[in-house]
Amino acid sequence: MSAKQVKDTAQEIKEHPMEGLLRMDRMPHIWCSTCGLGTTVTALATAINQLGLDTNKMAVVSGIGCTGRVAGYLKLDSFHTTHGRALPFALGLHISRPDMKVIVFSGDGDLISIGGNHFIHTARRNVDITVICVNNFIYAMTGGQVAPTTPVTAKSSTTPYGCYEHPFNLPRLAASSGATYVARWTALHIRRMTNSFKEAIAKPGFSFVEVIAPCSTLYARLNRLGTGLDLMKFYHDNSVIKHGIEPKDADIDFQSKIVVGKFIDIEKPTYIECLNDANKHVFGDKYKPYGGSDGSY
Amino acid sequence: MKADPRNVLTGANYLDGNHASAEGAIAAGCKFFAGYPITPSTEIAERFARRIPLLGGVFIQMEDELASMNAILGASWGGLKSMTCTSGPGFSLMMENFGLGIMLETPTVLVNVQRGGPSTGLPTLPGQADMMQARWGSHGDYEVIALAPDSPQESFELTIHAFNLSEKYRMPVLVMTDECVGHMTEKVIIPPAEEIELVERKYTDKKPGEAWPYESTNGDIAPMLPVGKGYKFHVTGLTHDYRGYPVINAEAQKLKVKHLVDKINKNVDDIIWIEEKDTDDAEIVMLSYGISSRVMQPAIARARKEGIKVGQIKMVTVWPFAEKRIAELAGKVKSLIMVEMNYGQVFLEMDRIARGRCKTYLAGHAGGTVHKPEDIYQIIKEAAK
Known part of the structure; x- marks a missing residue:
């Protein structure tokens, strides 16, 4: 490629394809290279x-x-x-x-450990919120400590000899708590993940998508799993798509097969629908359906 | 802005402090209450839950107090006036995200109906021992506004006042009541709506793309940005700059924390509300707040009958502390006495400000019941020596 051609190409690409949805004034982001977060954010923007x-x-x-930083990069x-x-x-x-x-x-530690109680209750109420959980099996921001998702025998900085606690199966927890939409993909499944995000956002009620994502800096290093690329190869070779499977059959063991797919997609009245139905039943025409603030205060 | 008549139960009502507080919130236009049951505060939540469906708002009982505090912050950013109430252990749990409210500069109201502590303590009996927790309970450096009603009437009025201050200073405001006031039933006069003045939230008048969420420093109050209008703003609990973007260095920390402290310290004359009686020629001044300011009355009357020149100050705002006035009095009087239902919390502030210029006494009490007038009287006698 000649120098002129390079220059022309550079002029053609005037803006990042996701510029409308990203805070370009905050780039570069803080995430490590080969982290699954970038892919997941791109899939959501798409x-x-x-x-x-x-x-x-x-x-x-x-x-x-690490996942908590997403809010700072999305232009919403x-x-x-x-x-x-x-x-x-x-x-x-x-x-x-x-x-x-x-x-x-939200990350797995944030959402399911310290936020676990909020997770089950928001799902139980079927609040119309879409939850994307990036699960890297570890506390990454703080340096690689054990998480409630860390598979048995996996090493972390606080389980230096291997984890021996039973981990949570997140789709099972979401489904049994009342979520109306539950799916799991890996950071490799960009197209399917994007479709799931679309379905989840369009779904009235509590929708949940888990994204298994590589953390090459900590999880892979502590467990000698190679680079981020090696983890993507692992997902490629070991992911098994099983739509509609019982979430209880989607447990993840250390370096085991990873069951992915859409597990739950049901209809159920949302929190606000329930609130309005109940009040209308009690108060009849005296009740004006709750519609929230129109933003004018 | 005046209160909406649909929200105001104008007339003479017979209410306990908790119900009066709920009516104050409703009159102030509160439309979102997230709470968790805890004695002795629950009646505030119950009354709000009963009243709000036909007034266009929502009550939600959350899974815990951590969630309650967060939900009211989210709702406030969404454009609804919001509140919660709690007591004792629940107040401890709310402290984490009370700090988030301070950091995000979010208007909301938290009523703490104080009971005896520490820990589970005395769920059904009064205390005033969360006063320093109110001041310093969340980590980090900041200033707070805390109001202390002494009656159901004041529970009504000060809850409205708390909403007004929260909007004016763009921060969570504390109403520090107690089990006595919360469960004491008295006449509460609720004025007509047109006599209830409400502070309207200030939103930016700049266009999307030109406005940032924290465009002021040094204690000036920046207008808020509304959600859903294309501003696409960012706010974070991390130390941040005017854009709301995280900046992790000492310079940004100084700007932010100084702003949080300045916005109260520069406005103390507007915020501080104390009520004085007989202080002009007093040799002894009694300081108190909430229920204790009523409990001390018989002891003061008895001492004055005996010729002891006792004056008194009721602190409607406990935080920020009325430092200027107390310092002035400390240079003139023989003794200052703090009457409070703890073993010396706000007393420490009074004692610090007196700086040895007068004698200072604590009429303390462990809580569980109010002071005996005799005990307060004995301290007045001691202070008069």
Whole structure:
């Protein structure tokens, strides 16, 4: 390629294809190379673009950790809250503005350990929120400690001889808590993950997508699993798509096969629908259906 | 802005402090309450839950107090006036995200109906021992506003006042009541809606793309940005700059923390509300707040009958502390006495400000019941020596 051609190519690409949805003034991001977060954020941005949603009416809420930083990079109304508390904050935001789509981006430790109680109760209420959980099996931001998702025998900085606690199976937990949509993919399944995000966002109710993502800096290094690319190869060779499977059959063991797919897709009244139905039943015409704030205060 | 008449139960009502507080919130236009049951605060949540469906709002009982505090912050950003109530252990749990509210500069109201502690303590009996927790309970450096009603009437009025201060200073405001006031039933006069002045939230008048969420420093209050209107703003609990973007260095920390501290310290004259009686020629001034300011009355009356020149100050705002006035009095009087239902919390602040210029006494009490007038009287006698 000649120098002129290079120059022309550089001129042609004037903006990042996701520029409309990313805060370019915050780039470069803090994530390690080969981290699964970049892929997951790109898939979400693609999903939003393909759905053609009004991005003025979308908000993203996250907690703490590597995944917690997503809120800072998405060009939406975005809230970076405290550790584990993204869901109750998002619940308050959603109830005050039911016309907006609220997406929670959270890591496995944030969402399921410190935020576990909020997770099961927000799912139980079927609050119309989409939750994307990037599961890298470890606490990455703080340096690689054991998580409630760490597979048995996997090493972390606080299980230096291997984890011996039973881990959570996240789709099973989400489904049994009441989620109306549950799917799992790996960071390799970009197209399928993007489709799941679209379905999850369009789904009224509590929708949950788990994304198994490589952490080459900590999880892979501590467990001698190679580079990020090696992990992607592992996902390629070991992921098994099983749509509609019982989530209880989707446990993940250390370096085992990973069952992926859409497991749950059901219809159920949302929190606000239940609230309005119940009040209408009691108060009749005296009750004006709750519609939240119109943003004018 | 005046209160909406649909929200105001105008007239003479017979309410306990907790119900009055709920009515205050409703009159102030509160439309979102997230709470968790805990004695002795629960009646606030119960009344709100009963009243709100026909007033266009939502009550939600959350899974715990951590969630309650977060949900009211989320709802406030969504554009609804929001609140929660709690007591004792629940107040401890709320402290984490009370700090988030301070850091994000989010208007909301938290009513703490104080009971005896530590730990589970005395669920059904009063205390005033969360006063320093109110001041310093969340980690980090910041200033707070805490109001202390002494009656159901004040529970109504100060809950409205708390909403107004929260909007004006863009921060969570604490109403520090107690089990006595919460469960004491008295006449509560609720004025007509047009006599209830409400502070409206200030939103930016700049266009999307031109406005940032923290465009002021040094204690000036920046207007908020509304969600859903294309501003696409970011806010974070990390130390941040005017854009709301995280900045992790000492310079940004100084700017942010100084701003949080300044916005109260520069406005103390507007915020501080104390009520004085007989302080002009007093040799002894009694300081108190909440229920204790009523409990000390018989002892003061008895001492004054005996010719002891006792004045008194009721602190409606405990935080920020009325430092200027107390310092002035410390230079004039023989003794200052703090009457409170703990073993010396707000007393420490009074004692610090007196700086040895007068004698200071604590009429303390472990809680569980209010002071005996005799015990307060004995301290007045001691202070008069």
